[in-house]
Every structure is written in C-alpha cells, then in structure tokens.
Amino acid sequence: MKTLWSNQTSFSKMRYKLPEYESEDDRSNAEEKRIHFIKWDSECYGLIFFALLQTKCWDGALQLLENGYIGIHHILVGCVILKDEFNNGKTEKLLKEKLKRLEKALTDKAISITSYIYEADKQNRKENKEHEVGFKCGKLPCGFKCGKLRCTDKNEEKMLNHAERLLLNHGYLRDAINTENNSYLESDTVRKILRKTFYGTEEVHQQTTLCIIVLAAVHMIALPLLMINMEARPLRWFYKKYELHYMKVYIHMLGFLTLLIAYGNMLLFDYRVDGITYTDYFIMLWMASFFVDETNQIIVAVIRGKWKSYSIDWWNLLDWLMITLFTTGMLLKTGEGSGFQITSKLFLVVTFTALCTRLLHLTCMTEFLGRKLVINRKMIKDTSAFMIIITIIMLWYSVSFYALLYPNSEFSWKQMEKILRNGYWMLFGDLNIDATDLECTNNKTLYERGVIQRCPSDLGVYVTPYLKAFYGLLAVVLLLNLLIAMYSDTYTKVQQNANLSWLQMQIDLFEEYRIKTVFPIHLQLLALPGSILAILWFCYSYLRNKYIEKTREPSMPNEHDNKKPFINDHPVFVRVFLYDTNYDIKPKTTYDAEMTGIYRACEDEGKIDLSDSDAITTLNRLRMIEDSLQDMREKEDRRNQELMKRDKKIEQLLTKIAKELQVDEKAEQILKTKEIPEEANQKTEF
Known part of the structure; x- marks a missing residue:
C-alpha cells in the first residue's frame, strides 16, 4: 500500500490530494500496525486506480472498476495513463494491443455509466411529473409566490438533470476534451445530453427550429411581461423556453x-x-x-x-x-x-x-460555423508568424529599391508610405514595370509639389529590374507558396481535432450564458431595477454574516461555516435578474446519482471480459511469430541464392582462367615446334 501511495507524487502535485491517515497499534499483535483512512471516498479509490495503472497491474485496476469504486472522472484520466503507456517507445507491440483494448473497455464503461444516469434522470422526471416544483404554488419556481422554499428542496434536487450537471457543472465534459477522448465525446448518450441542454430536445427537428425563430421574433414583447409576472401558464412556458442555452x-x-x-x-x-x-x-x-x-x-x-x-x-x-x-x-x-x-x-x-x-x-455556437472559426483562428496564428518574415524581406526590398532609384529623398511620412507601398503591393501582383518610363523631371520644386514625377538614377534604372525579379522569386513564389503549404498543413491537423476545439469554445460559451438571466443585452436597462435589488440583497447578506461572525462568542459553533448551499438557496429575484446561483452548487443528489449509475452499470454488465482481446492478442502473437519465421525463411533463401550466385561466379572465373591457361600452353607448344626446325637448319648449315 505504501508503494502505491508513493507512486502518486505527481498526481498529488497536480490536483489530487492524498487522504489523511492515522496508525494505531493492533491489540492482537503490537508489532503490526493498521492504517485507517479518515476520508476513504471515491478520490482515494481513484488514486489507487491510477497507481495500479501506472504499475501495470491491469487486473487490479479492472477489479476496482468492476466493483463500482471508480467514477467517470477517474476513468477518463485512466485512459490518458494507458495512452501514455501506449505511446511509449519501449512498449512492445503485443502489449500495445492489450492497452488499446483496455482503453476501449474503460471508455465504454464511462459511456455506460453516463447512459444509466441519463436514463434514471428521464425516469425520475416522468415519475415526479405530478410533484413538479411549485405545483401547489401555481407551477412557479420554488418560493416565488408562496415562499415555501425549503419545503420543495428535495423535489427540486430530484428533478435536476444530473447527467447534464456532471458533464457541464462538474467538468466531466471538459475532462473528456482535455484528455482528447473522442470516443466518449462522440457517443450517442453524450450528444443527446448536450442537445437536450442546448436545444431542450434530444433531436433537433424543423418544428424545434421554427419554435426558436418564433420565440426570438416575439421576445421584445414576451420578456418584458416576464419581468412583471411568471404565474400565468403561457408566461411560465415562455420562461422555460427562454432559459435554454441556445x-x-x-x-x-x-x-x-x-x-x-x-x-x-x-x-x-x-x-x-x-x-x-x-x-x-x-x-x-x-x-x-x-x-x-x-x-x-x-x-x-x-x-x-x-x-x-x-x-x-x-x-x-x-x-x-x-x-x-x-x-x-x-x-x-x-x-x-x-x-x-x-x-x-x-x-x-x-x-x-x-x-x-x-x-x-x-x-461559433453552431457546429457548422464553429469548426470553421476554429480553423481560421489557427490560420491567423500561422499568418502572424509568417508576417514577421515577410515584413523583414519587404522592408529590405522597399528600401533598396527606392534608394537605388531616388537617392537623397526628403523625409516625410507620405514619402515613407510611398517607399513601403511598392514592396507590399507587389506581393499581390502589382509589378509596376513601366513606372520608370513615365515622363519625369529633375527639378526639385516640380516633383516635390507633385506636378511631375522625379527622374530615377541611371544606376537604379539598370539594377532595379534584377532586384525586382529576385524579390518576386523570393517573396511571391517561395514565401507565399510556403504560406499556402502552412495553411494546408494547419487545416489537415485542425480538421482532425476540430470537434475538440469547437466543444471547448462551446463549453466556455455555455458557462457564460448558462448563468446569465433570460433578459438579453439590449433589455438590461429594463431589468436594471431587479439587478440593483439583487446586488443590494448580496450586500446585505455579506454584511449580516460579517456582523454575526463578529458578535459570535468564541465558544459558540459557527453555523454559517457548516451550512452547505442547496438548490434555490438564494431568492428568486436574484436568480431571475442577476445570475443563476444554482450553477455553482454541487448537490449531494448529483453525487448519489453518479454512484447509482456506477452500481447499476456494474450489476447489469458484470465483469469486464477481456478474454476475447486476450485471444486476439494470442492470435496476433502467433501471427507475428509466423511472420517472423517467414521472414527468416525468406532471408535464408535470399542468402542461399546469393551464395549460389557467388559460387557460380567463382566457377565461371575458374573456368575462364583454366581456358586461358590451356591457350597459353598451346601457344608455347606452337612456339617450341617452330624453334626446333630453325635449330636443325642452323646445325646443317654449320
């Protein structure tokens, strides 16, 4: 156990605080000590889960997951640990296949838990429809008319969309984006939850679009009425519709x-x-x-x-x-x-x-335009880096070009603009080739007044065409095509992760507009009295708590510190005119809903069966062995063929040498036969 905790140093430095523990002597054996954790909750089990994954104890990690001790957040982080191990260069190919299967099993478990939570939310809303919040108060937000705020807190928390709060308020969707878990983000359950949150329905139809357009058209009439009264049935329906994020x-x-x-x-x-x-x-x-x-x-x-x-x-x-x-x-x-x-x-x-x-x-709220804006934002960054390079080259060309043509010019801002303008517009095809062939003069008074153009120098007329040609080759042909290649590469990379970047932007927009009131920017002047009243209420609550804390005796317990915020804790005019105070509240019922979803997923699905993956891994191993043997056979055959070719070459070389030796022997014999008669003739003559 101590070894597992020591491996979590990196996690404890990030965000995961290790639980406190104390040791006591065991009466049965004074030498042995037992560790009792003061706070043994899901966070502790999550740390152990991370430790097991880091130490490659896959079976132990799966056992914790199967028994319902691991939540969605820790599962998503565990997938990152498996990805890191998968991307490690020292990891064997056979182990990578198992890690891939294990990561898929973890992601499927997170999707399954989310699905069970969402289905339980829908079932609770269906069962508690007759016990809707404020049913006896005219079906209003709790405490609006009758003031019975706390009597319906339990019903209010039961009616919450816990799956939505876990994904958005508790940050599970942001965790999935940060861990780049596309399988979880693109699952049907997550998409349904997001559509339900943004549009109020799981599927967006033409009827939904038409309803949004009509409500937007009449909002200048309906929203001022909602400032006065929300009790009437039609106005209550309008309020729910205008509360939607979209x-x-x-x-x-x-x-x-x-x-x-x-x-x-x-x-x-x-x-x-x-x-x-x-x-x-x-x-x-x-x-x-x-x-x-x-x-x-x-x-x-x-x-x-x-x-x-x-x-x-x-x-x-x-x-x-x-x-x-x-x-x-x-x-x-x-x-x-x-x-x-x-x-x-x-x-x-x-x-x-x-x-x-x-x-x-x-x-960027819409998926069609949001992804395009993400790509444009990345391309703007590439353009900013490129502009530094092109500005230096353009400055070199503009100054050199004008200095050669018109030396000793008078300094002015208009003159500086004229100097830099030539190099900039040439990037877009304005070559201005015939500029030196126009009518000109060397009279300083005339060309300074702008009556006629100044005559260029002879050196500039001769050299600047070559300078312009080199600048066109360098800037227009090379650098602009380099920029196009950079855009193409950026588009390819961003297109692969455009969904993640767009969801990140959408989450930021969701948090901004989720806490906003139903009254848009252009109606804030009408809602100003309610906003001032809500701000005064917060000031009063702050000063009251400070006064209570100051006048409280040291021996008396501070009830304010132990008080936990609950749903609809603040008055309704604060939530209507200032901001939705329920967004930052994390009720215990949401945590209980997650635990219920975990237990239901474990009971219905049972153990995670990786036997198929093990069988596939074994088959892949046999296949790899066969491939390696086949490669060895092919290498051996190639080696034998090379040896045979070498032997043939040696044999041919020896045969050639033998033939040459035979030819030499025949030539010697012929020479000897010619020398014998000559010697005989010499003897006879002698």
Missing part, C-alpha cells in the same frame, strides 16, 4: 446583429457633425444597456470568486474596449473642428470592427 445565445446574436445594422447605417448614411440623430440615440441606448450587462458580469464574477478568469478573458476585454471606443468617439463628435470629427470617425470605425468580431464569436 435561445439565450440566439437572442443575444440578434441583438448584436441589429446594432450592427444600425451602426453601419449611421456610419454610411446618417453621420452628422452638427447634431445627434435618432440612429445615434438608438445606438447609445443599446451601448448603455451593454455597459449595464458588463457591469453585472463584473459583480457576478466577484461574487462567484472568478474575477481573475473574467479579467483575463479576451472577449471581456474586447467588450470594454468597444464601450470605451464608442464613448470616446461620441464625445469627440461633439467637439468643434475637423480634427475632432476625423478622430471621432476613426474611433467609431474601430468600434464597428470590434462589433463585427464580437458577432463572429457568437456564431
């Missing part, structure tokens, strides 16, 4: 689109320097409502203890930048003089750019 984002997007149209009309057709138009009044009211919404977000972030996350979010910074730019532009518009008007127009145009960017962020 509905909130869709209405916010329509508000931004309306502002975009009005803003474009103001810039193009209704921009006056001598007064404020009706379009200006409309935009100012909209931006004031936007300012109220952003202020509420800051207050909510402080209450939830997430001010740091809010302050580093780029979209929140963009919102405040847009408000600041618009306010500055409108104030400058009231000034006299062309300088104020030009600066005001520039600020308003930059605000319009930020508004278009903000509208693009909302469109």
Whole structure:
C-alpha cells in the first residue's frame, strides 16, 4: 500500500490530494500496525486506480472498476495513463494491443455509466411529473409566490438533470476534451445530453427550429411581461423556453446583429457633425444597456470568486474596449473642428470592427460555423508568424529599391508610405514595370509639389529590374507558396481535432450564458431595477454574516461555516435578474446519482471480459511469430541464392582462367615446334 501511495507524487502535485491517515497499534499483535483512512471516498479509490495503472497491474485496476469504486472522472484520466503507456517507445507491440483494448473497455464503461444516469434522470422526471416544483404554488419556481422554499428542496434536487450537471457543472465534459477522448465525446448518450441542454430536445427537428425563430421574433414583447409576472401558464412556458442555452445565445446574436445594422447605417448614411440623430440615440441606448450587462458580469464574477478568469478573458476585454471606443468617439463628435470629427470617425470605425468580431464569436455556437472559426483562428496564428518574415524581406526590398532609384529623398511620412507601398503591393501582383518610363523631371520644386514625377538614377534604372525579379522569386513564389503549404498543413491537423476545439469554445460559451438571466443585452436597462435589488440583497447578506461572525462568542459553533448551499438557496429575484446561483452548487443528489449509475452499470454488465482481446492478442502473437519465421525463411533463401550466385561466379572465373591457361600452353607448344626446325637448319648449315 505504501508503494502505491508513493507512486502518486505527481498526481498529488497536480490536483489530487492524498487522504489523511492515522496508525494505531493492533491489540492482537503490537508489532503490526493498521492504517485507517479518515476520508476513504471515491478520490482515494481513484488514486489507487491510477497507481495500479501506472504499475501495470491491469487486473487490479479492472477489479476496482468492476466493483463500482471508480467514477467517470477517474476513468477518463485512466485512459490518458494507458495512452501514455501506449505511446511509449519501449512498449512492445503485443502489449500495445492489450492497452488499446483496455482503453476501449474503460471508455465504454464511462459511456455506460453516463447512459444509466441519463436514463434514471428521464425516469425520475416522468415519475415526479405530478410533484413538479411549485405545483401547489401555481407551477412557479420554488418560493416565488408562496415562499415555501425549503419545503420543495428535495423535489427540486430530484428533478435536476444530473447527467447534464456532471458533464457541464462538474467538468466531466471538459475532462473528456482535455484528455482528447473522442470516443466518449462522440457517443450517442453524450450528444443527446448536450442537445437536450442546448436545444431542450434530444433531436433537433424543423418544428424545434421554427419554435426558436418564433420565440426570438416575439421576445421584445414576451420578456418584458416576464419581468412583471411568471404565474400565468403561457408566461411560465415562455420562461422555460427562454432559459435554454441556445435561445439565450440566439437572442443575444440578434441583438448584436441589429446594432450592427444600425451602426453601419449611421456610419454610411446618417453621420452628422452638427447634431445627434435618432440612429445615434438608438445606438447609445443599446451601448448603455451593454455597459449595464458588463457591469453585472463584473459583480457576478466577484461574487462567484472568478474575477481573475473574467479579467483575463479576451472577449471581456474586447467588450470594454468597444464601450470605451464608442464613448470616446461620441464625445469627440461633439467637439468643434475637423480634427475632432476625423478622430471621432476613426474611433467609431474601430468600434464597428470590434462589433463585427464580437458577432463572429457568437456564431461559433453552431457546429457548422464553429469548426470553421476554429480553423481560421489557427490560420491567423500561422499568418502572424509568417508576417514577421515577410515584413523583414519587404522592408529590405522597399528600401533598396527606392534608394537605388531616388537617392537623397526628403523625409516625410507620405514619402515613407510611398517607399513601403511598392514592396507590399507587389506581393499581390502589382509589378509596376513601366513606372520608370513615365515622363519625369529633375527639378526639385516640380516633383516635390507633385506636378511631375522625379527622374530615377541611371544606376537604379539598370539594377532595379534584377532586384525586382529576385524579390518576386523570393517573396511571391517561395514565401507565399510556403504560406499556402502552412495553411494546408494547419487545416489537415485542425480538421482532425476540430470537434475538440469547437466543444471547448462551446463549453466556455455555455458557462457564460448558462448563468446569465433570460433578459438579453439590449433589455438590461429594463431589468436594471431587479439587478440593483439583487446586488443590494448580496450586500446585505455579506454584511449580516460579517456582523454575526463578529458578535459570535468564541465558544459558540459557527453555523454559517457548516451550512452547505442547496438548490434555490438564494431568492428568486436574484436568480431571475442577476445570475443563476444554482450553477455553482454541487448537490449531494448529483453525487448519489453518479454512484447509482456506477452500481447499476456494474450489476447489469458484470465483469469486464477481456478474454476475447486476450485471444486476439494470442492470435496476433502467433501471427507475428509466423511472420517472423517467414521472414527468416525468406532471408535464408535470399542468402542461399546469393551464395549460389557467388559460387557460380567463382566457377565461371575458374573456368575462364583454366581456358586461358590451356591457350597459353598451346601457344608455347606452337612456339617450341617452330624453334626446333630453325635449330636443325642452323646445325646443317654449320
């Protein structure tokens, strides 16, 4: 046991705190000690599960999983441990097959547990339909009219969608994204839960789309009525529909689109320097409502203890930048003089750019556009790195080109723009080849006034065409094609993981709009009294708790510290006008629902049978042995063939040498036969 705990040092440094334990002497044997864990819960079993996977004790890890001690979160992290072992270069091929099967078994178990939890949620909602929250109070949110808040807390928690809360509120979906578990994310159960959360139905049909469009069209009438009364049956139905995540984002997007149209009309057709138009009044009211919404977000972030996350979010910074730019532009518009008007127009145009960017962020809600935006974001990063290279090369060419053609030019910002413009537009095909053939003059007064072009130098006329050709080859042909290749590679990589990146963006949007009220940005001015009342209630609660803590005697227990938040703990006007306080609450019933789903999955499915995988592994091993033997036979055959070829070559070489020797012997014999008669003739003559 101590060895297993010592292996968890890396996990304890990350997030997993080891449970505390104490040792006691055993009365039967004073030398032996027993370890009693103070907090022996799922987190402890999860740590043991990680330790067993790290030490390659697969059977022990499966035993914990089969007995119902491991939850979804630890299963997803366990899959990462198996992936790391699978990607280890020292892992044998036979073991990789087993790891792959084991990872699939773990993922299937997580999907099965999620499915059982979701089915139990649907069954509970069906059984408790007649006991719906606020049934006796006119079917309202608990405590809205009759004030019986705590009498229906148990029913309220039973009616919760625990599968949704586990995936989104408890972060299991984010864990699946971080661990890149595509099998879990693409399962039918997870997709049904997400569609039920976003659209209110498991399957999106034409009827659902038509209902969303109609509700968005009448929201300017229905939502102000909901501020006054939610008791009537139709208004209660409207409130439930407007609470849907997709509905909130869709209405916010329509508000931004309306502002975009009005803003474009103001810039193009209704921009006056001598007064404020009706379009200006409309935009100012909209931006004031936007300012109220952003202020509420800051207050909510402080209450939830997430001010740091809010302050580093780029979209929140963009919102405040847009408000600041618009306010500055409108104030400058009231000034006299062309300088104020030009600066005001520039600020308003930059605000319009930020508004278009903000509208693009909302469109990532849809799967069709969301994935494309993820790819574009990655490509923008590639472009940013590429622009550093192309800027240096463009600067080299522009300065060299102009210095050769027009030396000793006068410094001015217009001149600098003219120098850099040549190299930039050449990237897009504007070669300007005949620029040096135009009518020109060397009179400084004439070309400085812009009457006629300055004549280039003779050296520049001769050298710059070759410089332009080299720059075109380097920048246009080489670097731009390199950028296209980078885009192609980025598209291929991102397309494979586009679903993960899009889900990450969707989760961030979900948390932002899940806690928002049903009232969109452009109606925040109408909901301002309710927001102020909710903020005052939080201030009162904070000051009251501080006063109670200050006046409490040291010997008295602090009931506030032991009190755990529950569903609908805060008044209904806080949840309606400020933010949904139930989002951050993790009720015990959700944990119990997960444990029930784990036990049901273990009872119905029983043990995880890896015998098939073991048989497949054995067959693969035999197949690999046969393949290796076949390779050895082929290598031996090739070696024998090479030896036979070598022997044939040697034999041919010896035969050739023997033939050459025979030829030499015959030649010697012929020479000898010729020498004998000559010697005989010499003797006779002598």
